[in-house]
Amino acid sequence: MRNCIIQSVSAVDARFRLPAGAGTDSVHTSSEYCMATTRLASDSQLSGTGIALTLGDGNRLVMRSN
Numbered sequence: 590m591r592n593c594i595i596q597s598v599s600a601v602d603a604r605f606r607l608p609a610g611a612g613t614d615s616v617h618t619s620s621e622y623c624m625a626t627t628r629l630a631s632d633s634q635l636s637g638t639g640i641a642l643t644l645g646d647g648n649r650l651v652m653r654s655n
Contacts, residue, residue, distance in 0.1 A: 593631040601626045602652050623648035 605622045625648050627639040641651045 591633070593633045593635050595629050596632050597630045599628045600652060602648050604648065620644045621648075625651040 601624075603624045603626065607620050607622055611620065621644065623643045625641045625643065629637045629639075641648075643651060
């Protein structure tokens with residue numbers, strides 16, 4: 590495989606409210622189903638997608654840039 594250069598990085602923080610009581614535990618009292626998606630595009634036709642599934646505040650940690 591030849592070397593390639595990443596040309597762009599994009600991230601999406603998608604959140605979906607759960608019905609009352611669903612997904613709750615001792616830490617998450619009003620949970621959301623969350624999906625953090627990262628997409629990389631290179632200077633060739635190679636690209637990549639990463640997905641992390643979390644409940645609630647976990648998405649904030651996944652999406653941090655530093």
